């Protein structure tokens with residue numbers, strides 16, 4: 353790992369991308385519009401980035417369609433596509449430090465997390481998707497002997513992908529890797545709060561041999577670029593990661609346009625259940641703290657609701673407050689920093705608003721509190737823990753997407769499950785118990801796409817990631833991701 357000074361030196365040496373990437377080259381937005389990319393750690397303008405609109409979307413769709421129809425990628429032998437994607441992964445590995453730095457500057461995530469989690473996970477996802485694609489067999493249906501029915505998977509065509517800012521590179525890669533591996537042409541709209549790494553990796557994709565027009569990146573705002581993509585008639589599939597509010601809008605846009613398939617990985621308000629039989633209270637507390645304070649709490653699967661069995665509440669609270677001390681806000685470029693700033697002032701205001709509402713509604717502040725913002729000093733918030741919270745409080749029901757934890761208690765397994773499920777969301781859940789039967793029983797009854805037992809957030813490219821209820825419908829990663837980016841076709845042959 354580089355030292356603080358070495359990261360600063362790399363920062364001075366790199367050139368940040370700032371233009372849209374269409375048909376294999378960088379270009380300005382057609383209207384010449386730009387927006388400022390801000391470093392959340394010091395509020396300095398990093399660069400002005402092209403702000404795309406309908407005209408740029410049309411251009412990218414044309415390029416993507418032409419690439420798809422030409423067959424230069426869509427009809428390429430899967431084994432050849434695999435080789436190009438692996439070469440791209442090699443280039444990303446070569447540029448790993450640069451990519452880590454770009455995301456840290458762009459959204460405030462600690463460089464230590466970028467180096468140890470985001471970049472390696474993204475490259476692994478790309479390699480895994482590349483390796484999958486020449487192992488994806490079709491089927492022959494068990495029809496009668498006079499017929500032969502082939503069932504095959506085909507790429508959809510032009511796929512639009514819209515991503516959030518909290519794991520800029522990783523959220524992008526979880527979607528573009530399987531979409532490209534399957535042979536689609538992709539138009540990616542990264543978040544306007546963190547568009548830079550997506551632009552850089554698109555350039556590297558071309559270098560690796562991905563044909564022009566197959567991967568296009570349009571920086572811009574949701575209500576312009578994003579909406580134009582979602583309403584476009586030539587786009588076959590739209591894959592989205594972001595808030596449940598926008599996810600709902602995208603379903604409407606699909607219905608108003610061409611009924612494109614819409615895959616949604618949306619928000620969360622995940623519960624953490626700590627049973628008295630968890631055995632190691634300190635380990636559970638450490639896990640619970642990581643589940644809310646990692647990445648400044650800007651994590652879709654953040655366990656922002658914690659339910660601890662009444663009989664161990666006091667011991668657990670002491671352990672939790674001790675574990676939370678590990679998270680100290682600081683300069684995200686310092687490799688020792690465990691918590692960076694929030695992504696922008698709007699996010700800081702949202703977090704501040706929820707902390708104030710919790711105080712007004714009578715929750716007990718155990719740690720942290722209202723952030724003390726000073727203009728020009730970055731958007732920092734402290735780890736904040738409330739006890740004596742209840743389900744009528746807005747900060748217990750709504751996704752905060754910041755380092756704010758509500759601690760509540762339960763008396764029985766049934767009550768713990770009922771409280772955990774009392775949410776419109778259903779993304780993840782973390783359960784701490786040494787009782788294997790209880791672990792299975794509780795997991796089966798939790799309304800969540802992912803349940804972690806005696807841990808939180810673990811996963812790899814082999815395991816699907818996604819939720820239920822207002823947390824969405826799609827799954828990233830694993831073979832299941834390919835289901836989003838392929839169509840089933842049957843070909844019936846009369847013999």
Ligand code: NAD
Nearest residue numbers: 515516517542543574578579594595598617618619620652
């Ligand atoms: P957001 O919904 O505000 O924005 C996400 C993307 O949608 C951005 O690129 C944005 O520009 C775009 N967008 C906004 N309005 C749009 C519109 N009208 N039409 C088309 N596109 C539009 O979310 P965010 O603030 O970027 O990210 C935080 C959210 O993402 C949280 O709710 C978090 O839980 C969720 N998230 C979910 C997962 C998951 O896998 N389920 C992973 C990471 C983040």
